Amino acid sequence: xxxxxxxxxxxxxxxxxxxxxxxxxxxxxxxxxxxxxxxxxxxxxxxxxxxxxxxxxxxxxxxxxxxxxxxxxxxxxxxxxxxxxxxxxxxxxxxxxxxxxxxxxxxxxxxxxxxxxxxxxxxxxxxxxxxxxxxxxxxxxxxxxxxxxxxxxxxxxxxxxxxxxxxxxxxxxxxxxxxxxxxxxxxxxxxxxxxxxxxxxxxxxxxxxxxxxxxxxxxxxxxxxxxxxxxxxxxxxxxxxxxxxxxxxxxxxxxxxxxxxxxxxxxxxxxxxxxxxxxxxxxxxxxxxxxxxxxxxxxxxxxxxxxxxxxxxxxxxxxxxxxxxxxxxxxxxxxxxxxxxxxxxxxxxxxxxxxxxxxxxxxxxxxxxxxxxxxxxxxxxxxxxxxxxxxxxxxxxxxxxxxxxxxxxxxxxxxxxxxxxxxxxxxxxxxxxxxxxxxxxxxxxxxxxxxxxxxxxxxxxxxxxxxxxxxxxxxxxxxxxxxxxxxxxxxxxxxxxxxxxxxxxxxxxxxxxxxxxxxxxxxxxxxxxxxxxxxxxxxxxxxxxxxxxxxx
Numbered sequence: 001x002x003x004x005x006x007x008x009x010x011x012x013x014x015x016x017x018x019x020x021x022x023x024x025x026x027x028x029x030x031x032x033x034x035x036x037x038x039x040x041x042x043x044x045x046x047x048x049x050x051x052x053x054x055x056x057x058x059x060x061x062x063x064x065x066x067x068x069x070x071x072x073x074x075x076x077x078x079x080x081x082x083x084x085x086x087x088x089x090x091x092x093x094x095x096x097x098x099x100x101x102x103x104x105x106x107x108x109x110x111x112x113x114x115x116x117x118x119x120x121x122x123x124x125x126x127x128x129x130x131x132x133x134x135x136x137x138x139x140x141x142x143x144x145x146x147x148x149x150x151x152x153x154x155x156x157x158x159x160x161x162x163x164x165x166x167x168x169x170x171x172x173x174x175x176x177x178x179x180x181x182x183x184x185x186x187x188x189x190x191x192x193x194x195x196x197x198x199x200x201x202x203x204x205x206x207x208x209x210x211x212x213x214x215x216x217x218x219x220x221x222x223x224x225x226x227x228x229x230x231x232x233x234x235x236x237x238x239x240x241x242x243x244x245x246x247x248x249x250x251x252x253x254x255x256x257x258x259x260x261x262x263x264x265x266x267x268x269x270x271x272x273x274x275x276x277x278x279x280x281x282x283x284x285x286x287x288x289x290x291x292x293x294x295x296x297x298x299x300x301x302x303x304x305x306x307x308x309x310x311x312x313x314x315x316x317x318x319x320x321x322x323x324x325x326x327x328x329x330x331x332x333x334x335x336x337x338x339x340x341x342x343x344x345x346x347x348x349x350x351x352x353x354x355x356x357x358x359x360x361x362x363x364x365x366x367x368x369x370x371x372x373x374x375x376x377x378x379x380x381x382x383x384x385x386x387x388x389x390x391x392x393x394x395x396x397x398x399x400x401x402x403x404x405x406x407x408x409x410x411x412x413x414x415x416x417x418x419x420x421x422x423x424x425x426x427x428x429x430x431x432x433x434x435x436x437x438x439x440x441x442x443x444x445x446x447x448x449x450x451x452x453x454x455x456x457x458x459x460x461x462x463x464x465x466x467x468x469x470x471x472x473x474x475x476x477x478x479x480x481x482x483x484x485x486x487x488x489x490x491x492x493x494x495x496x497x498x499x500x501x502x503x504x505x506x507x508x509x510x511x512x513x514x515x516x517x518x519x520x521x522x523x524x525x526x527x528x529x530x531x532x533x534x535x536x537x538x539x540x541x542x543x544x545x546x547x548x549x550x551x552x
Contacts, residue, residue, distance in 0.1 A: 379456025
């Protein structure tokens, strides 16, 4: 967002990512705390067998969750030990968690199939595939399916944490896209199978909102499976907290490098590992981790999350729509003089409604605005209009408009063969395998439509909280940090004429000035050696804009 749409959109993106990582870490920590209390009280519903002091500590009331705060502290300490120790803990817990999930899925299907004989014929098990009938409960219908998927999108969050660890990957250009796609595929398949297994073990109205699988196993007489799955959730769920806090620190670290936040978040410290005597050669962002850890601990300890799930889900969906817009901007924002400040060839008399007649980068921006607005309107019509005929008619109409805008982008905006963000200058030479998103613009347009459609179905409270959160974050940034970023501090305005000379302001960043002036010398030598002036001019223009992208 920072290099494609600008500083304001970068702040909005970072605010949504903070919800997704920091907010999710606190929410999951509170969920873990509730599960832990439920696990401790298992078999002691009256609470008489548990010491009073322990009861008071586990549940002091007033929305305070002590165990949520404790697990957040533990995860912060693990991250302070260093990336190697965090990686080791993550690998061990991840393997255990996968085995536990597979056990719960298979166990649920085995119980529903009736393969295992009944222990008490007078008290039959509730597990049965008949629990799926009707598969879509009539009291919910299609609207309930969309609303449920919008709210439960929170459960899928975390797969994009992989992107925040790109700087620590050996071959991020090749490995990160592959890891994201495989993670999405595995997560989606496992989540659907787990949902089917759980609803087969118990009617959906009887499923526990705190410990679904353990209580379902207990209701079917598998006490050993109830204890195993309950203990397994207690052991493996902190992995989500750990990964979320880690991603939040990497986000602030990247923002610090762009001077969007204080430099303290980008400070790397070197010290001996707390778990070994080896000297730390990688370093750790200890100050960053401490600050993020303290905030997550306080949120997990003190803040109830009645509506936090809706806020996090809507923020994540908005973030992914923003990502799709960035992809379309990168793919279709072709090189033009407007990037260098020359807009004299734009006819000011052209009507604002005449989209085709306007230059490509302007029409693309308007198309993206309409794409997002029509997607949101389609979802709002589907969610809030009570009359079925009007509801579906308007929702389909706006969906068709989204398709027409996508077709306009496809046929009236040419794709750039190379853009300002080419990777050749970063050591990834031509011929090396790189990921390129397929089915553009249809795939990102579909993503924008589905994201906004689900945002509209989350509920007006979630939408209102997201709008207030983003507005407050932007105002706070404008009052404290605005004007200090790489983009605004450099104040670059370079112009290239047909003789190959650049004009740079004296206030421009010295590194950029030196890089561009070197390009001028190279350009002059190439003109003397090659009579093809147009090709050299285009090459220099591409190199200049690539250099600018490091600051924009």
